[in-house]
Amino acid sequence: MTGKGGVGRSAVTAALAHIAQDRGTRVLVTEIGDDPEDYSPLARYFGKDRLATTPRELAPGILGAVLLARTGQELFLRGVLRSSTLSHAALRSDVLRRLLNAGPSFREMGIFFQVLHYLRTTREDGSPEHELILVDMPATGHTLSLTALPEVLLRLIPGGPIATALKEGQSYLNDPDKAAAWVVTLPETLPVSECLELLDGLDRTSMPIGGIFLNRVPVDPYTTRERELLRPLLDGTAVLGAESYWAPELAQRETARLLAGTRVPVYPLQQIPHANLVAHLAEVMGGARPIRRRTSMRP
Numbered sequence: 008m009t010g011k012g013g014v015g016r017s018a019v020t021a022a023l024a025h026i027a028q029d030r031g032t033r034v035l036v037t038e039i040g041d042d043p044e045d046y047s048p049l050a051r052y053f054g055k056d057r058l059a060t061t062p063r064e065l066a067p068g069i070l071g072a073v074l075l076a077r078t079g080q081e082l083f084l085r086g087v088l089r090s091s092t093l094s095h096a097a098l099r100s101d102v103l104r105r106l107l108n109a110g111p112s113f114r115e116m117g118i119f120f121q122v123l124h125y126l127r128t129t130r131e132d133g134s135p136e137h138e139l140i141l142v143d144m145p146a147t148g149h150t151l152s153l154t155a156l157p158e159v160l161l162r163l164i165p166g167g168p169i170a171t172a173l174k175e176g177q178s179y180l181n182d183p184d185k186a187a188a189w190v191v192t193l194p195e196t197l198p199v200s201e202c203l204e205l206l207d208g209l210d211r212t213s214m215p216i217g218g219i220f221l222n223r224v225p226v227d228p229y230t231t232r233e234r235e236l237l238r239p240l241l242d243g244t245a246v247l248g249a250e251s252y253w254a255p256e257l258a259q260r261e262t263a264r265l266l267a268g269t270r271v272p273v274y275p276l277q278q279i280p281h282a283n284l285v286a287h288l289a290e291v292m293g294g295a296r297p298i299r300r301r302t303s304m305r306p
């Protein structure tokens with residue numbers, strides 16, 4: 008789940024987790040973090056302050072975990088060194104720590120490996136422990152550095168254990184049956200422009216795109232006749248409440264621009280006035296249909 012800051016990525020991620028749980032899917036919600044002690048906006052939607060570093064129940068049937076570079080780096084080293092004592096010791100080494108903190112790709116790699124670890128985890132019967140993993144991504148740029156990671160690094164490190172893991176990750180990430188990026192946006196000028204740029208960027212990194220959640224579409228409180236009557240009164244005058252008149256028009260214009268700019272399916276989600284946002288959003292999203300059917304994976 009990606010998109011511009013503040014568009015509702017976390018709310019939509021939480022609502023999707025509820026839908027998945029409702030349909031009997033084992034779901035894990037994750038968010039990229041810097042420090043396990045940090046307050047988590049995603050966890051707030053489940054009434055918790057933070058996500059655990061290993062999958063823990065956030066709500067009945069919904070697991071949550073924070074993605075940390077360090078957790079992933081340790082999981083990776085443990086796999087390579089085949090010993091948790093050694094990997095612990097290695098990560099306590101100041102030199103290694105400084106090296107891992109210095110290279111920005113090492114951070115992304117850690118996060119990447121942690122997700123890969125969850126994808127690989129199976130039950131005794133061989134079925135996946137987590138049938139659906141939702142990643143609440145931070146802002147746009149970071150998403151692209153993660154989706155581009157395997158391709159970029161494989162050019163630098165074509166062999167060895169890192170390359171093997173990157174290729175495995177790539178087999179999930181670039182397969183539309185296994186992974187998809189969903190972009191959350193708003194029917195407003197800047198979010199729509201940023202969304203279109205992000206779709207281009209995702210396509211360049213060979214990331215399959217699931218669709219767009221066009222969030223917070225304002226409900227038009229006026230009928231067509233009322234609009235006609237109000238227009239001469241509001242045009243060019245600053246009137247308290249005029250926002251409710253202009254917002255649906257702006258939203259319509261921006262929705263049209265979004266539809267003209269991409270072939271990806273767009274799911275409109277209403278602006279919800281209720282206090283219990285996630286439950287209502289899940290209800291709306293459960294019945295959401297795209298404005299247009301999918302015709303191609305290309306944006």
Ligand SMILES: Nc1ncnc2c1ncn2[C@@H]1O[C@H](COP(=O)(O)OP(=O)(O)OP(=O)(O)O)[C@@H](O)[C@H]1O
Pocket residue numbers: 011012013014015016017018019048222223224276277278279280284288
């Ligand atoms: N459909 C909706 N109707 C009404 N309010 C909404 C809707 N979706 C999200 N919000 C509100 O918008 C605000 C931003 O939502 P949220 O925190 O989920 O966005 P975000 O994209 O995750 O933000 P950040 O960039 O801070 O991570 C919150 O106050 C949330 O309650």
Ligand SMILES: [Mg+2]
Pocket residue numbers: 016017018048049143
């Ligand atoms: Mg968020």
